[in-house]
Amino acid sequence: MARQQLSRERVLAAATELADREGIAALTIRAVANRLGSAPMAVYHHVAGKDEILDGLVDAVFAEFDVPVPGRPWRPELARRSHSARAALARHPWATPLLESRRRPGPATLAQHDAVLGTLLSDGFDVTAAGHAFALIDAFVYGFALQEATIPFTPDAIEDGAREIVATLPDGGYPHLARFVAERIGPGYAFGDEFDVCLELVLDGIGTLRAAAPGAPR
Known part of the structure; x- marks a missing residue:
């Protein structure tokens, strides 16, 4: 062959x-x-070299994010994009620190940034508010992806791992941590389940930026 x-x-x-x-x-x-x-x-x-490979890899990861559609309501578009970004970064855990690092962004990277801004700007955000919103949503999604990638336990071992850590603490030490593990980290707990709740809180906060933008529709 x-x-x-x-x-x-x-x-x-x-x-x-x-x-x-x-x-x-x-x-x-x-x-x-x-x-x-x-x-x-x-x-x-x-x-040409490793830098060009990194440029291409970052652009390929951005191509796996759902592209929000300007003209559609901002909240479901950013939510859809956030879920797809989290999934892509779970597939490529090395990528998170590199996403905003390239001086020669590729077409998927540029299209992704343009579409996020276009979605915000076409639905009541001014330029300043759109910048704040973009920074906040990416800080949350990238930060969550980094946490998920670096937790030192597999999802099915996180309960035992957390309890092992607490068991090494001095009696009476770190009481709030001990309480949290005892009451929250039980059967069926998954750190990833925090994503949806936290994303809604972030989107709520972004909505206040829209409401404050001059001329924003109510």
């Missing part, structure tokens, strides 16, 4: 698989080439 021809798309796909499996620190031109069964110089025919 003839070997599949190398392309930029195949390089980025291999880089994504490598980062998903081994983390972003493992991403080198040589490692990508090895994954493709090619020589490093062959990879350089399709990307």
Whole structure:
């Protein structure tokens, strides 16, 4: 069987698989080439270097976010986008710290940012309020994704893990933490269940920015 021809798309796909499996620190031109069964110089025919790969990977992750539609009501559009972003970042836990780091954003990145702003600006937010809202929603979604990715227990082990930590505390020490674990971290608890409640609180807060914008529809 003839070997599949190398392309930029195949390089980025291999880089994504490598980062998903081994983390972003493992991403080198040589490692990508090895994954493709090619020589490093062959990879350089399709990307200029690691920075270009990172640009492409970040843009590919943004392409997995649902794009909000300007002209539709802002709240369900941002909620839909937030859920899809969280899911994408769970698939690619290495990506969260990189999302806003690229100096050469790709078309999916630019389209995503433009659509979020367009959704806000077309539904009663002024430019200042739209900027605040965009910063807040991304801070929440990215921060939550980072927390989920770094919790040191699997979802089915979080109850035992939390209780093991509390068991090491001195008697009477950290009483509020001990109470929280005793009363909240029980069978069926999942940290991820906090997302929906917190997202609604964030959207409520964003709504106050809209209400304060001059000329916003009531």
